[in-house]
Amino acid sequence: MRKYEALYVLAPNLSEEEVKANVEKFKNVVINGGGEVENIDEWGKRKLAYEIKHMNEGYYVLMNFSGNAELPKELDRVLRISDGVIRHIVVKLEK
Template sequence: MRKYETIFILHPSLDEEAVKANVEKFKGVIENGGGVVDNVDAWGKRKLAYEINKIGEGTYTLINFSAGPELPKELDRVFRITDTVIRHIIVKDEK
């Protein structure tokens, strides 16, 4: 199992319940795919460095997890089909 981290930005119009539901959905993808969630860090609403589709801010969340090499592909697919995700990135943690 390798260590990964993902940061994703959710649409700012979502309320706290919807943000929590999305975070739980992504944690479920990781855990159901055989991964282990190590840490979830909610950064809250922040201003974006540049506008994306005329949106100037978003709700940031960082998740550290351990998983096999196939799980990040599935997580990326789920991020891409989720309409509330503005941007996301998944990187292998080299620590």
């Protein structure tokens, strides 16, 4: 099992329930894909470095997880098609 890190930025206009639902949804993608979520760190609303889709703020979430080589591809696909996500990145951590 390899270790990965996913950082995604949710739209600032989402309600607290919608944010929690999205975080839980992405956590379940990892768990259902045979992976293990090690940590979820919600940074909260922060100012973006530059405007994205006419938004100046975003809700940042950092998720550390481990899984097989196919898991980050599936998570990337789900993040890409989710409406509330304005930016995301999934990277493999070095040993």
